[in-house]
Amino acid sequence: MASIVPRPRKSGEITYQVKWRQDGEWQGEKFGDPDPEIGRQQAEQFQALVEAHGNRWPHGWVKGHGFVEPDTDPNDPLLTDFATRYVDRLTGIDERTREDYHREIRIHFALLQHTRTDGAVRPATIGNLTQDDVTDWVRIEEAGERNPDDPEGWLRRPADPKSIANRHGLLYCIVQSAIEASPQLRTANCCSRTRLPRADNEIQEEMCFLEREEYQRIAAELTDPDARDLADWLVGTGMRWSEATALRISDLSLNTDRPTVSVQRAWKKAKTGTPGGAFYLGPPKTKKARRLLRLSSAQVDMARRLSTGRRHDDYLFRAAKGGPWKHANFYNRKWKPAVAAAVAKGFPKAPRLHDLRHTHVSWLIAARIPLPAIQVRLGHESIQTTVDRYGHLVQGLDDDIATAVEAAMGAPAPTVVGLRPVASA
Known part of the structure; x- marks a missing residue:
């Protein structure tokens, strides 16, 4: 509680000091006026302000000056x-x-x-x-x-x-x-x-990388064949969920020597209150996310099977009613139960859906695919993003690097013919 202490002066004038303790230290502000009653009223008003602020200096109050009006320059907006x-x-x-x-x-x-x-x-x-x-x-x-x-x-x-x-x-x-x-x-x-x-000062939710056999243990619990196809595609291409589930039959180019799939759209969150749902189709996350991905023979077989008899504008991966998969539905009804079933059988990890993308990268790095090539495949706008997220996995190349350095440093220095040192005077 703040208190008011009268302080008489030799001149006979009375000032009033408002005192209170803030963080264990005494604080005070003085008020005075030729009319003692006015000085007393000012002190009482300030006392009420201090108490209203929890026995602290009122916000914006400068000791000895009071409230200083904020700048009101119209050319300096908030x-x-x-x-x-x-x-x-x-x-x-x-x-x-x-x-x-x-x-x-x-x-x-x-x-x-x-x-x-x-x-x-x-x-x-x-x-x-x-x-x-x-x-x-x-x-x-x-x-x-x-x-x-x-x-x-x-x-x-x-x-x-x-x-x-x-x-x-x-x-x-x-x-x-x-x-x-x-x-x-x-x-x-x-x-x-x-x-x-x-x-790196915080402990973030760690990425979960799966070995091939580990992924197979979870995939075996995906009893819905359509869900299994989508999971295999995610881990086999490294595509984002929003990209893979937005693929249409027309994005496939299978009848060539280099079969590919074109990533040119992705699901995006709509503005709150937008009619038509919480998501809409738009461009991929970055400019470089618009890319062509080379498909393996197994992925080509899957794509042909899923596209047979379908229209060119149909989604490649379809939920039970024929529409695109919703992340929440797939995660809660397919992926989460599959992981839980694997864990119940002794599986030691609990990967998220996005960890399939991380797993894809770990497989590429284990196969000694260079990070710039992985950047292009993932659609990262900057190589720095790829290095920051996955650079620690490249430690598997340390032996090769050490061998290369040793070979270079151990080679005899070349002999230069025709050069002589300058004789000192």
Whole structure:
């Protein structure tokens, strides 16, 4: 509880000090006026503010100065307002992505604040945001917020490093647009030197790699032949679920010396409330995800069997009623029971559906397929993505590398004829 202590001065004037303990330390603010009654009223009002803030300094109050009005420059809009307009004007993204960006602004960018050099906290604007403000925000994202009513619960869970990096990347682009605006709203990007949490500092859900015999143990529990076909295709091609289930008969090219399948569309999440369902067909995840995949003879046989008697616009993989597979249905009704049955028989792993893509890569690396070739097959936009996710699997080539280095270093130096050292004077 805050208290008011009168402090008479030698002049006869009375000031009133509001005192309270905050984090174990005494805090205080003085109020005075030639009219003692007015000074007393000011102290009582401030006392009520302190108590309303849980015996802490009121938000935005500067000791000795009171509340300092926030900037009202119309040419320096609030960061969240500027960010919202930026996202509204973005081109080349689907509406679901735009909706995701708006959610990031509402929930996470709203945590950004500007702290002045005098310690006063102000709403973040596109012009006043500093590198320290961005660093403070990253720490808030990393720490999360506990539920005061439940020590084990969270009001906002800690964000993982990847999510923080993605949000920081969006913020960087927004601030950069203010630099490039006309008229210019900033001269430097306060996000350019942010030290982000390292992704390898957290324990993430590990990828599960299956040996061929291990995959066969799970596949044997897929009693539905259509489900087995789809699982075999996923692990045999490394395609994403959204790509494989979007394939049509017309995407196949089987009657050639190099039979292929063309990946040119994928299922995407629709904007919330969109009529027609939660998913729609759109382009693949990245530009390089639009690709041709060479098919094995077994995959060609499967594709011919599934496409016989079908129209060119039919889906290659069809659920019981003839439509495309839904991820939730396949996972809950086919994949999950199959894994559970294998585990009940002593199988030691619990792979997810996406682990079939990881398994495909592990098989390619074991066969010494170079990472750039794997990047193309998976449709990764950058080789860095392939290296970051699967580079640790290349350790199997260490012996070959060591042998090559030893051979190179152990070779005798070539003899150069006709050269003589320069005699010293």
